[in-house]
Amino acid sequence: MPDKAVDDAMESAVGAHFSGLRLEALRLPAPSGPSSPSSSTSAGAAAALANGLAHAGADVASPSSLRQPFVIGVSGGTASGKTTVCDMIIQQLHDHRVVLVNQDSFYRGLTAEESASAQDYNFDHPDAFDTEQLLECMGQLKRALPVNVPIYDFKNHRRCSERFRKVNASDVIILEGILVFHDQRVRNLMDMKIFVDTDADIRLARRIRRDTVERGRDVSSVLDQYGRFVKPAFDDFVLPSKKYADVIIPRGGDNHVAIDLIVQHIRTKLGMHDLCKVFRNVFVVQSTFQIRGMHTLIRDRDITTPDFVFYSDRLIRLVVEHGLGHLPFTEKQIITPTGSVYTGVDFCKKLCGVSIVRSGESMENALRACCKGIKIGKILIHRVGDNGQQLIYHKLPMDIDERHVLLLDPVLGTGNSANQAIDLLRRKGVAEERIIFLTLISAPEGIQCVCTRFPKLKLVTSEIDTGLSEEFRVIPGLGEYGDRYFGTDN
Numbered sequence: 001m002p003d004k005a006v007d008d009a010m011e012s013a014v015g016a017h018f019s020g021l022r023l024e025a026l027r028l029p030a031p032s033g034p035s036s037p038s039s040s041t042s043a044g045a046a047a048a049l050a051n052g053l054a055h056a057g058a059d060v061a062s063p064s065s066l067r068q069p070f071v072i073g074v075s076g077g078t079a080s081g082k083t084t085v086c087d088m089i090i091q092q093l094h095d096h097r098v099v100l101v102n103q104d105s106f107y108r109g110l111t112a113e114e115s116a117s118a119q120d121y122n123f124d125h126p127d128a129f130d131t132e133q134l135l136e137c138m139g140q141l142k143r144a145l146p147v148n149v150p151i152y153d154f155k156n157h158r159r160c161s162e163r164f165r166k167v168n169a170s171d172v173i174i175l176e177g178i179l180v181f182h183d184q185r186v187r188n189l190m191d192m193k194i195f196v197d198t199d200a201d202i203r204l205a206r207r208i209r210r211d212t213v214e215r216g217r218d219v220s221s222v223l224d225q226y227g228r229f230v231k232p233a234f235d236d237f238v239l240p241s242k243k244y245a246d247v248i249i250p251r252g253g254d255n256h257v258a259i260d261l262i263v264q265h266i267r268t269k270l271g272m273h274d275l276c277k278v279f280r281n282v283f284v285v286q287s288t289f290q291i292r293g294m295h296t297l298i299r300d301r302d303i304t305t306p307d308f309v310f311y312s313d314r315l316i317r318l319v320v321e322h323g324l325g326h327l328p329f330t331e332k333q334i335i336t337p338t339g340s341v342y343t344g345v346d347f348c349k350k351l352c353g354v355s356i357v358r359s360g361e362s363m364e365n366a367l368r369a370c371c372k373g374i375k376i377g378k379i380l381i382h383r384v385g386d387n388g389q390q391l392i393y394h395k396l397p398m399d400i401d402e403r404h405v406l407l408l409d410p411v412l413g414t415g416n417s418a419n420q421a422i423d424l425l426r427r428k429g430v431a432e433e434r435i436i437f438l439t440l441i442s443a444p445e446g447i448q449c450v451c452t453r454f455p456k457l458k459l460v461t462s463e464i465d466t467g468l469s470e471e472f473r474v475i476p477g478l479g480e481y482g483d484r485y486f487g488t489d490n
């Protein structure tokens with residue numbers, strides 16, 4: 001399994017090409033060079049993952065928190081509305097990082113001789129594209145490496161030799177172009193293939209307008225090119241590749257229902273960490289840019305203690321609220337001030353918190369803020385040597401065996417502390433399925449350790465990290481949580 005996990009990690013996206021114009025509109029991070037924070041973080045994460053895996057042991061299920069990007073291919077005839085469909089998908093996926101790669105960027109560019117008779121050049125034939133270079137770039141993006149995408153000038157039929165687009169990390173890569181389904185090797189990169197199917201007359205009308213307005217051509221040359229090359233190539237190459245599509249969108253960007261369904265599917269695929277597929281009792285709070293922003297702050301070694309506490313508290317509150325959502329409920333009807341009946345639910349009554357001293361105590365306030373007057377027990381586990389834990393103190397509610405227990409510890413590393421604590425709860429008569437373990441960051445090794453032993457408890461975390469270091473510290477992690485939160489890190 002580690003080999004596969006390394007492959008997965010190496011296949012993860014870090015670099016990708018942001019369409020410069022869309023950048024601001026979509027509030028995506030700006031493209032950055034190799035030394036920028038985002039690229040170095042991601043590269044660091046990949047390295048840390050490889051490092052973490054080296055120590056993970058052969059039985060770790062799938063210790064990869066760096067998921068592969070989801071690659072979407074969007075094809076269709078000229079001016080079918082591919083760009084509009086891509087824009088709509090990007091906008092609806094606003095809380096994920098999405099990059100667009102255009103096949104057009106990989107036009108070979110004409111030689112001086114070819115340029116002299118550009119009207120006779122077939123821009124719609126597969127040979128007009130440098131597919132090898134496209135494959136290389138896409139491969140890099142999937143392997144978490146930054147990449148330079150060429151810039152093609154439609155007016156001069158040339159590539160800008162001195163300028164490239166630098167690309168960045170992404171969750172989703174959209175590859176768009178008339179012939180992206182033509183080559184099997186390119187198709188194989190895609191997790192989803194969309195064909196935009198628009199009426200030929202509409203496409204021709206759009207093409208005339210676009211090429212005359214945006215690409216400096218006259219109507220007769222557009223019609224000439226269309227009849228000699230564009231239409232025959234559509235019939236010979238584009239239309240036959242439609243059969244590879246998973247989804248065919250009639251009417252392109254006007255088809256909101258199809259785009260909604262596509263976006264829903266992508267969200268489902270993105271939302272699920274690989275470990276959640278292996279352990280169905282693991283729940284990761286759905287990531288948003290807000291949540292990632294807070295993680296960026298608390299993981300930053302230069303942040304001040306008040307800021308660390310502030311943003312940890314915000315994240316802890318989210319984890320606690322999510323965890324409470326896993327408690328059983330009973331249906332309840334009430335009457336609103338308007339005299340109407342509202343059918344809702346009643347909170348579960350018999351519950352308590354248990355914090356693992358001392359970091360777990362940082363989560364108590366959030367739990368109290370959500371559950372007025374909740375009883376909170378304590379467990380103290382002492383670290384013996386590098387990887388051994390000894391239970392040395394506990395004080396728990398007398399009737400804990402009748403309660404649902406929210407176990408609190410912000411960091412799940414090897415899982416040894418958690419296992420000790422859960423063992424104790426079990427000995428005190430708490431049913432496994434009544435334990436909800438709440439944590440901020442988790443190492444895959446800890447998840448595997450806890451969830452294999454206790455498959456019926458629920459584990460809620462806000463992020464799954466890459467792995468453990470040689471010293472059994474979570475990587476990339478956030479250091480000694482307790483010291484940072486309680487200000488004892490000097």
Ligand SMILES: Nc1nc2c(ncn2[C@@H]2O[C@H](COP(=O)(O)OP(=O)(O)OP(=O)(O)O)[C@@H](O)[C@H]2O)c(=O)[nH]1
Binds near residue numbers: 082084123124153230
């Ligand atoms: N004349 C000419 N045509 C070119 C050149 N480069 C590309 N093309 C044409 O550009 C087309 C590819 O772009 P399209 O798929 O129509 O463009 P698009 O903007 O992605 O299309 P939609 O978003 O679907 O509207 C091909 O049909 C080529 O004929 C060039 O240098 N000269």
Ligand SMILES: O=P(O)(O)OC[C@H]1O[C@H](OP(=O)(O)OP(=O)(O)O)[C@H](O)[C@@H]1O
Binds near residue numbers: 358411472483
């Ligand atoms: O999964 P594990 O490998 O057992 O590691 C996780 C434990 O380590 C941290 O506590 P730490 O020992 O740093 O003590 P502290 O909470 O007092 O700072 C953390 O709060 C967990 O309790």
